[in-house]
Amino acid sequence: MKELRMILHKEMIHIMRDKITLFLVLAIPIMLVLLFGFTISTEIRNAKIAIFDQAKDSQSQTLIDKISSSGYFQVVAYPETESEIDQDFKDLDIKLAIIIPPNFEGSLENEKMATLQIIDDVSDLNVASILNNYILAICHDFINEYNGQGLEDGSIDIVTNMLYNPEANSVYMFVPGIITLIMIIVTALMSSITLAREKETGTMRMLLITPVKKVYVIVGKVIPYMGLSLISTIMIIVISVFVFKMPINGSIALLLLLCIIFMFTAASFGMMISAISKTQIDAMMVTMMGLFLPTVLLSGFLFPLDNMPMIFQILADIFPAKWFIIAIKDVMIKGSGFFDIWKYLGILILMAIVLIALSLGNVDKRK
């Protein structure tokens, strides 16, 4: 055990002295979360809009209040004619205009329906469709509260799809994804690169020629990076909770357990990669092509898996990221407990065991 302690100590020295890498490893997660949160975010706040209220009755006023207090919209103009709306698009740079028809309250009361006209600035299609969704959600809310019977607005589908994220809150989507990527970069990539570096510089030979157990060499290599990635993960979660108001509905202990188990899976990928790669470039390429890309593309983090061809769905099952992302969303958003996600934990542990067994079989072979 003295050897393992010494290897850990040596690894810590490597990490602490390589200031640039250490900085990157710790700063990248924060940058990613903030980038996704503030700029790449699919969420839009305080979009400027104009409302042409032709009704001016109490219901139209309620709807306007709902819209302007939602936080998504900032009503910057109340035009009185349609040509004024045109002007507002040009002068005030509004993203959207709503026209409330005359006799809004009366229509709702008597005909059980009313038509809202929405004019979008479709120069940015993404923004437009997101804003439309917000309006739809707010109208839906409004109708529910209005409590008028038989007011169908055909938005039932949207409601079911967004059950746990009614406002298409993007932070829920990207935090699990970023945690996954960081764990893979720090645990799998960093540990396999530094192990390959020892092969390249010949220090691996020096270690091999000593009587020290090879398992110690590898475990001693992986543990410090697991520690680093755990720090990063906690930072990501703290930022997403405090800056982006992401809820943790499940238990924090379960969340940490899940992260640690995924970390082991990522680490075992790292060990597997180090076992088969001889140079740092090898390690980098194998991690990027064999682990990083599939994780980005096939985890459901950026692209929904349901729409993919069967073959890709099967491929996605083989990589751990998909299972981790499902589980972490369940715990953080749905508030699932251990017994809801034990299957996913089992899958991740099983993957780790298989990979560790495969790579240890490869470690101490002489040729």
Add this chain to the structure above:
Amino acid sequence: MSEIDIQHINKRFGKVEALKDINLTVEAGEVFGLVGPDGAGKSTLFNILTTLLLPDSGSATILGMDIINDYLQIRRSIGYLPGVFSLYPDLSVQENLDFFAAMYKSSIRDNMNIIKPIWDQLLPFKDRPAGKLSGGMKQKLALCCALIHKPSLLFLDEPTTGVDPVSRREFWDILKDIQHKGVTVVVSTPYMDEATRCDRIALIQNGNIIEINTPNNIIANFKGHLCTMPTSDIFGLMKIMDRFELKCNYYPYGEHFHIVFYDDIKKALPAFEQFLEKNGRVHGEISSIQPNIEDCFIELIQMKL
């Protein structure tokens, strides 16, 4: 019993036969040199003896232990200095030593008596990162790391390649000191002049061992009569030499031309002078000299062909 006993070892890498039927023994307490040009198979043999590589066929014992089955015990009792600098450049001198000592469950203090002369030279730099040391200092640190567990057998793979002449001499003085402390040393080198500092040497070429003997015996066994001649046109001289009838061997040697006669020197030398004059070549004074290891090596290779 010999410290190292190698029997019929063969190793090939794809189409290249790196080692062909190697047989040799190294006795306790000697400095044994493996001398040969780059690519001769020195490092491959070292990798097999240090249990990093398996031979294709043949067997070997190190300190009585089998290199294939007892490799873990062997690793405990040998030290190895690789041909390229293989320590952690970002770790300090002291940290590197501490680390490798721990890998052997040992410590710097435990084996101070054997590393003392080297450690004293390293002491002023003990906090400097190993990567920032000079070439000679790097080698001394690597040697220190190789000795940190007091091995009874030390393998040095081209320890002086790329090291300046003064440091090379110092390094060999240290090796002699280590030998006196009871460590058997096996050292490989491409430098012929270093061969004479070994107790016995094996000349190796293209995976074959050509000769194993003491340096003095090898020089004493030189068959021909060696002459040297300064010349400014070695290339022109080499071109006409196949027209010279007497049995001889010739090769450029720095600014000089070495020629080895195998006939009676009293007849051969005048014949050679005549041959030069007939071909209109101006030449310097031809003088007889004692062969060195390099001349012997060239002769031995020629005789093999």
